[in-house]
Amino acid sequence: MRDVCIVGGGVAGLAASIFTARAGLDTLVVDGGESILARNASLENYPGFPNGIDARRYLQLSREQARNAGATFELGRVTSVEPIDSAIPSESRDAGETVGKTDLEDGFVLETEGGDPLEARRVIAASWSDSEYLVPLDVGRTQRGSKHYVAVDDAGRTAVDGVYAAGRIANEPHQTIVAAGHGAKVGLAVVHDSDANFYHDWVVPEGYFTGRGREVPPGCEEITEEERRERDERARKRMLEAFEEPLEERPTMHPSVERDED
Numbered sequence: 001m002r003d004v005c006i007v008g009g010g011v012a013g014l015a016a017s018i019f020t021a022r023a024g025l026d027t028l029v030v031d032g033g034e035s036i037l038a039r040n041a042s043l044e045n046y047p048g049f050p051n052g053i054d055a056r057r058y059l060q061l062s063r064e065q066a067r068n069a070g071a072t073f074e075l076g077r078v079t080s081v082e083p084i085d086s087a088i089p090s091e092s093r094d095a096g097e098t099v100g101k102t103d104l105e106d107g108f109v110l111e112t113e114g115g116d117p118l119e120a121r122r123v124i125a126a127s128w129s130d131s132e133y134l135v136p137l138d139v140g141r142t143q144r145g146s147k148h149y150v151a152v153d154d155a156g157r158t159a160v161d162g163v164y165a166a167g168r169i170a171n172e173p174h175q176t177i178v179a180a181g182h183g184a185k186v187g188l189a190v191v192h193d194s195d196a197n198f199y200h201d202w203v204v205p206e207g208y209f210t211g212r213g214r215e216v217p218p219g220c221e222e223i224t225e226e227e228r229r230e231r232d233e234r235a236r237k238r239m240l241e242a243f244e245e246p247l248e249e250r251p252t253m254h255p256s257v258e259r260d261e262d
């Protein structure tokens with residue numbers, strides 16, 4: 001039983017996983033294919049990259065960051081999510097208890113195409129553009145054209161306790177930074193709804209809290225100047241390696257466009 005299963009390892013799902021995993025929740029990302037961002041030719045409006053970034057490289061680095069944070073990954077398309085059936089065994093019937101009762105606190109079972117069922121206490125749907133697997137739960141979906149959107153509150157909670165939606169599928173604007181920000185926000189809602197002890201996910205210089213006689217709050221970390229320099233060194237080295245060569249992968253073309261392969 002995982003703490004959280006994130007359906008969709010695209011922009012929103014990866015951002016959510018970084019926050020849930022860093023908060024110590026056992027986080028599994030199940031991805032059934034490719035982020036729609038793989039169709040982009042040059043990602044030029046994501047803050048932090050003044051001349052843009054190859055969208056596939058952005059996705060690779062985000063996946064690596066999620067792994068570094070402790071998230072695990074499985075490939076596979078999720079086909080259904082249902083509450084775990086906490087049915088009271090038939091021998092208890094005489095005691096007058098309800099048989100077949102389910103309790104959302106028991107979590108959810110996710111079926112995947114060709115894989116073993118997965119269990120998680122909480123589920124984040126970050127699976128633009130597929131939400132068919134949520135139909136058994138009746139989370140509340142709206143249809144516009146051929147697409148379905150999942151109804152959520154300000155924090156990404158659906159009408160079903162323990163089920164959340166993030167990114168484009170939650171009707172957020174179709175932009176990468178928005179999907180990433182929403183994923184992060186929904187990840188934080190999951191952290192808040194779980195029993196993780198958490199304040200903010202912040203890394204601060206030594207003394208920032210303790211220098212004022214305060215304990216370092218849960219989720220925060222104080223690091224020494226030496227440690228800060230070491231982390232910066234590691235980060236710069238990794239980014240230099242990552243950006244050294246162009247990626248060979250080309251953008252995925254829209255499926256209805258015929259393409260001459262050269």
Ligand SMILES: Cc1cc2nc3c(=O)[nH]c(=O)nc-3n(C[C@H](O)[C@H](O)[C@H](O)COP(=O)(O)OP(=O)(O)OC[C@H]3O[C@@H](n4cnc5c(N)ncnc54)[C@H](O)[C@@H]3O)c2cc1C
Pocket residue numbers: 007008009010011012013030031032033034035036037038039040041042043044045046076077078079126127128129130133166167168169173174175176177179
């Ligand atoms: C051609 C094109 C160009 C774009 N260019 C830009 C741009 O320049 N700037 C910008 O800001 N935005 C751009 N975007 C928009 C951006 O790609 C999206 O807004 C963003 O990717 C949405 O993030 P998401 O996480 O909601 O969905 P996605 O990133 O698509 O992630 C959804 C993930 O869920 C997986 N999934 C789906 N169903 C299932 C299932 N049943 N089980 C398991 N996994 C599942 C998918 O395989 C995918 O990996 C572009 C989009 C397109 C199509």
